[in-house]
Amino acid sequence: MTYQALAFFDLDGTLLDQHSKITPEITEAMTQLKNNHVLPIIATGRTETETHHIREAAGITSNIVMNGAFIRIDGEEVYNETIDPTISERMLHAVEQKQHALSFYNPTGYWSTDYNDNMHKAYNFIHSKMPTIDPLGYKEKDVNMLLILSQDGDEYYHELFPELTFYRNGPYSIDTVNKGTSKGKAVNRLQQLMNLEHVPTFGFGDGNNDFALLEACDHKIAMGNAVDGLKEIASFVTKKNTEGGIIHALKHFDLI
Structure with a gap:
């Protein structure tokens, strides 16, 4: 498939609600992204075991987990980095x-x-x-x-x-x-592996491990509930994750 853009989503405080769940609105938005040839990718500190139900609920088959130590694209493992x-x-x-x-x-x-x-x-x-x-x-x-x-x-x-x-x-x-492993480095690695270096990237986050993610993306979106420093480097600050922030930002950038 030819992708028009790549969208990377942190989970807690970003794609998930206050109960760490995927809402029906988010599921619909992810479907719209895929229909618009935008690849949604989870980027989280969690591992795949913890995110299986989340990926299933959102209809997402690509993820960067464990802060960039493991990458799966369209269901296929493409990178696996271990600690000695x-x-x-x-x-x-x-x-x-x-x-x-x-x-x-x-x-x-x-x-x-x-x-x-x-x-x-x-x-x-x-x-x-x-x-x-x-x-x-x-x-x-x-x-x-x-x-x-x-x-x-x-x-x-x-x-x-x-x-x-x-x-x-x-x-x-x-x-x-x-040392040096991060969501941001994983974004760059994913682009290289998929030969998508020139496809626009959108990063969504709220926490301390999202600085590298946003810095690696062309469009840096901080949630309204994000830590202050992340908002300072963001190109767009959306609403809180509990107030429809993801949908608001996706519409702002005409991704859905």
């Missing part, structure tokens, strides 16, 4: 020193070291299922992203792991990937 097991092992010891928990992510699932109150808060915050417990699973399974379950200690981890990039996207957890 020795880094996972070092991180496991680091969180133990802080009495924090740690979750491990790959395209097929996620698991954790143990349950604690902060973990419950973190997964409830994004209305996601709790992970299974398997602290040594990283020895047998690929890991694309780590999730530090903590409300503090950011600088501690930054100093210990200069080979990693950290995104604190909520009060209870820190997304952790290989």
Whole structure:
């Protein structure tokens, strides 16, 4: 198919409502995009297991997940970047020193070291299922992203792991990937893989891990509920995600 544009959507606080759901209006908008030869692509810190029901509800078959560590286009895996097991092992010891928990992510699932109150808060915050417990699973399974379950200690981890990039996207957890991995780099990689470098790109986001996404896109759309810094670099600030912000922006740019 010849695409007229690529549209990248963050999930929480952007494409999803306050209950982390896809509304019927969003589903209809995604159908209209595809009819207008615009490819909708989810761009999220979550993994595919957590987004399957979202993709199904929205009718979206392309995604950038785990902050750019994995890419799927039209149902086909095109990129898969893993974290070295020795880094996972070092991180496991680091969180133990802080009495924090740690979750491990790959395209097929996620698991954790143990349950604690902060973990419950973190997964409830994004209305996601709790992970299974398997602290040594990283020895047998690929890991694309780590999730530090903590409300503090950011600088501690930054100093210990200069080979990693950290995104604190909520009060209870820190997304952790290989150094330089980002939604923005994944946008560029996707364009190259699909030979679509000259097709206009639209990025929609609200959080700290969306800076690279918007910076990589031609048209940078910040939600009305976005963090202030993201609004400052945006070419258009739309309404809040709970006030029809996605539809408003898509109509503003004549995409639907």
